[in-house]
Amino acid sequence: MPNISRDEVAHLAKLARLAVTDDELDTFAGQLDTILSSVARVGEVAADDIPPTSHSVPLTNVFRADEVRQGLTQAEALAGAPAAEDGRFRVPRILGEEQ
Amino acid sequence: MTDLTRLTAAELAEKIRTKETSAVEVTQSHLDRINQVDSAVHAFLHIDTEGALGAARAVDDGIASGQPPASPLAGVPLALKDVLTTKGVPTTCGSKMLEGWVPPYDATVTARLRAAGVVILGKTNMDEFAMGSSTENSAYGPSRNPWDTDRIPGGSGGGSSTALAAFEAPLAIGTDTGGSIRQPGAVTGTVGVKPTYGGVSRYGLVAFSSSLDQAGPCARTVLDAALLHEVIGGHDPLDSTSIDAPVPPVVAAAREGASGDLTGVKIGVVTEFSGDGYQPGVLRSFEAAVETLRGMGAAIVEVSCPNFTYALPAYYLINPSECSSNLARFDAMRYGLRVDDDGTRSAEEVMAATREAGFGAEVKRRIMLGTYALSAGYYDAFYGQAQKVRTLITRDFDAAFGKVDVLVSPTTPTTAFKIGERVDDPMAMYLADLCTIPANLSGTPALSVPSGLSDEDGLPVGLQVMAPALQDQRMYRVAAAFEASQDGLVIDRVGELEVA
Amino acid sequence: MAYDEVLSRFDPVLGLEVHVELNTNTKMFCGCRNEFGGEPNTQVCPTCLGLPGSLPVLNAVAVESAMRIGLALNCEIAEWCRFARKNYFYPDMPKNFQTSQYDEPIAFDGYLDLELDDGEIVRVGIERAHMEEDTGKSLHVGGATGRIHGAEHSLLDYNRAGVPLIEIVTKTIEGTGARAPEVARAYVTALRDLLRALGVSDVRMDQGSLRCDANVSLKPLGRKEFGTRTETKNVNSLRSVERAVRYEMTRQGAVLAGGGEIVQETRHFQEADGSTSAGRRKETSEDYRYFPEPDLVPIAPSREWVEKLRGTLPEMPWERRKRIQADWSLSDAEFRDLVNAGAVELVASTVDAGASSAEARSWWVSYLTQQANNREVELAELPITPAQVARVISLVAEGKLTNKLARSVVDGVLAGEGEPDEVVDKRGLAVVSDDGALTAAVDEALAANPDIAEKIRGGKVAAAGKIVGDVMKATKGQADAKRVRELVIERCTV
């Protein structure tokens, strides 16, 4: 079934925020094609009337009381940051619009 | 005196409790062993000498002042898979992406180990973000199987299985998404348990595939695994998928099983787990194991689970899909690696460049695969259909457990393969988890116990025992009985490591 | 294009999406404080920072609030629903997916009735109300505007990340013609009043706890198919909702009349001139790759629970209005003035805080409405609370303030000088009621006017007016004139 093109791999890489190299585009195109062709076997199972399983525990209604719980200090929050400034995480300029 | 590193966790705890030795002495002997052999097997990514000795000292102080031990494993050293967060101790998940990251919080498993007085020696090597079956996908180099250092120790938890098999630690923690506890256990001659999904908290377990991931105990004996299971298991309000029920009585079951009597126990042999792709020596070991179980009084029946043949493809859709989303957070903004931030590039460019530089090939492959399977136009045929197959596999289990108490199979189709043998062939690599994946898809518990050595290569083979959800004790009983029937532990037959 | 001309050729079609921040104690999925303001990154934990290994646990009160909102909007409450992950990368979103409901909202298929200025009732259909989480906030540094474009770098604060949001989406609103902008505003107003009555949100548009996105399209009169719509974001006041819809109608009308095509895009509302401007074009169409959130289990509210919550619904704003009108003995016209001034709930809260309805009404519709107009904000957005107004009214009633002084106190509160009593102290506005001080002033005035003093002593009480006036002047109007008069007579009769 699948026949993954280089362009499709490039599109996936963009969605996944991966700056893949040209070499990788070729490698991944081949490997994804092989894997997808194999996993497409799930389609052989007649499952029209079968409900999907998203969770393997049959739990519902798990809630937390609306009570404040000790979090992190500002210093702890920022300790692992690649860059910080004025108590905030410093990041390069953002091009995209907020969604 | 006896070499403390050769003792079981239960024996060590007893000697520490009765002051025949001290937790510090036990810890130090394991740290010494690590210093001596880890260069040959590379089980550890980080060794926390000071933290370990501090924890051991606290246990000794408690005993000296007459306090009851915090748990039946107080003072026993443990190797923790580097996918669980440890406050103040680096957690890398085997990835360059998290090199140097020191979490500001403990995973629930970590916290429970500390509270139980278990001594955390350090963090073990793993396939990057737990993606792999050989530990070759670690950004920090592979671990090596103590049975043959040219071979893989399994994966993703190869560091934990190696630490046990190399006698660097009597206990370890692994995480099992598709077999990452059981398969390393099988190929190193150690015991690995994937508890019922929801039985052990996932809080602080760096998520790979959330609906499949489950942390569990690794040990050299079934009883040690059970003792560790009871320390880490149980309800955690910080994990919404944690089951609010008592931990199944696994220690009692392991002790009961050790009597070697399985009269009245019905064991199903899954017919789908044999045939092409199975190493003959593995199948022979499995058949012998089944005969042993029959000899202990168990009733053996063949059980068919027809949809298990679709488990592998369903798994390789669900797992990459969840992984593509879970790993989106590694974006160079809040923690971890950041590359190419030279003031000219945008946040978007820095994210993409960092993810490209920080992730290895297998991680990228799965992210792309999952992105594809979830994207508009493909969702129904891939992710959606895989979730339906998952329902069918669960129904197969339900039907089987309507007839038998536990199911058995080989844990892996082959013994440990050579390092490098499958790295360029993802599909071949994925086959290593053929038998272990169904239990992850259904959330049911499963364990691997050594069933001896394959007659053709002399390498360990694992027997997988699977039980219904929340009936973990059943597989402990069967595994303990099987272990008791053997002539000593398989792991005691491993050769001494050659250290350069 | 002139507004009338647009309407002579097109029918406007609206769709409104309102995001409401709940006023729970804690965030949606973690125990961090849910509070506006606060030092950056001090209300965070592993979960809302998206740290590796962290997991969400759903806030029970947020779920109840969502259901109560749904019930108040006449929605069905789902018997079973889940959260999903909406996957896209953005630096203010810690996990790079938003945990949100997608095809299984907790509440769906309801309606809200609204009353327009002239009393006409319009029913707006509610498509759904679903739960999700807010993002962090970015501060754009460098560049001229402090906005995203031209910035050199950005600074992120995740205090708001994970704050519980309810997104309320209307069905398409058609057939409102020229009144479309007014309907949009009336809808958001009615929704705000409803949410306030439910007590589930601060509903402060200026602080972002109520945010409206307006979808607008035009279809040629008589045609069935909808035109291409735009989504205008950043509409942060009731007035802006009306302006934004009106602007988009005229802009789209001009484009279509000129033979152009409307581009489906996000537009930004410019507060300064009431226009909208195009956002950055997306290179690729969005593909959010939604899938059920594996870290949270399904929500299956029992019908008993739903009915119990239905029983906690407060009097609805429209019912309340009917009752209030009767309680305050107002004519329809008087009451509509109050409604149109956006003052009903404010007056009611002021009354609840102890003031008489006449006094409360007078303050809100005259002096405070004037202040709101001067500042070009909604009455409700004035930085003064009903409790503060009630306090001022009681200070007047107690004789501690004159009406003139009271206005000065209100000015002080509006200027951020603190509570009414603090303003009285800081500005030195209290009526001089200390008899000692007053007596001294009276004696002084009598001494300065011996002839008048003599007249009063002789029984000509009417002559006291001049002395009272002098004392009031001397105390800069802060004395109680009645008491001064009493003192003057007292001093002259001893």
Ligand SMILES: [Mg+2]
């Ligand atoms: Mg939304």
Ligand SMILES: [Zn+2]
């Ligand atoms: Zn938090």
